[in-house]
Amino acid sequence: GPGCVFDTDRYLVVCANILGSCYGTTGPADVDPKTGRRYGSAFPEVTVRDTVNLHRRLLEEGLGVRSVSAVIGGSLGGMQSLEWAFHEDFVRRAVVIACGAHHHAWQIGISETQRQAIYGDPNWQGGDYDPKLSPPNTGLSVARMIAMFSYRTHAAYERKFSRLRQAKAPSQGVRGGDEAAGGGSSGEAAGTGDYDD
Numbered sequence: 001g002p003g004c005v006f007d008t009d010r011y012l013v014v015c016a017n018i019l020g021s022c023y024g025t026t027g028p029a030d031v032d033p034k035t036g037r038r039y040g041s042a043f044p045e046v047t048v049r050d051t052v053n054l055h056r057r058l059l060e061e062g063l064g065v066r067s068v069s070a071v072i073g074g075s076l077g078g079m080q081s082l083e084w085a086f087h088e089d090f091v092r093r094a095v096v097i098a099c100g101a102h103h104h105a106w107q108i109g110i111s112e113t114q115r116q117a118i119y120g121d122p123n124w125q126g127g128d129y130d131p132k133l134s135p136p137n138t139g140l141s142v143a144r145m146i147a148m149f150s151y152r153t154h155a156a157y158e159r160k161f162s163r164l165r166q167a168k169a170p171s172q173g174v175r176g177g178d179e180a181a182g183g184g185s186s187g188e189a190a191g192t193g194d195y196d197d
Contacts, residue, residue, distance in 0.1 A: 011069060018076070019054050020046040022131075029131045041127030048076070052083040056090065067092065074098045110150050114143035 002009045017024040020043065028043040035042075059065040070093040071084040078099025085094040103111075121139025123129050129136060152160075 012063070012065070014059065014063070014065075016055050016058055018046075018080075019051045025054075028127065038128070038130075040129070048079045048083050052080055052087070055080075056087065060090075069093065070095060072097070107150075110146060114146050117142035117146065 001007075006013050019025050020027045022029055026039075028039045028041070030039060031037065032039045032042065059068065068084075068091045071081045071091055072095035073079075073081040074097035076099075078096045081094045081096045082099065082101065084091045085096075100107075118124055118136055118139035121136035121142075123134045123136040124139060125134075125136075149157075
C-alpha cells in the first residue's frame with residue numbers, strides 16, 4: 001500500500017498465479033476444448049521457467065511494463081525469483097526467500113514421498129479424478145503433513161513436542177509427544193484438499 005515497503009504510490013505491484021494453477025490459468029481440472037473432457041493427467045508438465053516466461057509476457061505484452069524494479073517470492077515464489085534473476089535485461093533486483101539454488105537429494109526424496117502419498121489415494125485415479133466428486137483429499141492431506149514436518153528442524157520439533165516437555169504440562173491438556181507432533185501437522189493439514197488441486 002501507500003508508504004509501505006512495496007509503495008503502491010511509486011510502483012505497480014503485480015501478483016500473478018503460476019501456470020497450471022487452479023486459480024486463474026488453465027489447469028488439469030479445466031476442460032480440453034479438443035476432447036471435451038478434463039485435461040487431468042494429459043495436462044502438459046509445467047516448469048518454473050514456463051511460469052516466469054508467461055509472467056514476463058503478462059508484464060510486457062499485457063501491461064506494457066518495460067522493466068521491473070524487484071521481484072520477491074518465498075518457497076515456490078523464491079524459485080520463480082531465482083529464475084527471474086536470469087532476466088537481467090528486464091529485472092533489476094531479485095529477493096529470494098526460503099529457497100535454495102537447487103534441490104538436494106533429501107528434498108527430492110521428500111517430494112517423491114509426498115507424490116507417492118497422493119498416488120496411493122484410491123481417488124487419485126491416475127490423475128483423472130473428478131475434483132468436485134472424488135478428489136484425493138486423503139493423499140493430499142498426508143502429503144501436506146509430510147511438508148509440514150519438512151518445514152521445521154529436528155531441534156524445533158524437540159522444543160515444541162518433546163516427551164520431556166509434554167510430561168511437564170499434562171494438566172494443560174497437551175497430548176503425548178508422539179501424538180502432539182503428529183497431531184499438530186494433521187491439524188495444519190486439515191482442509192488442504194480443497195486448495196491444493
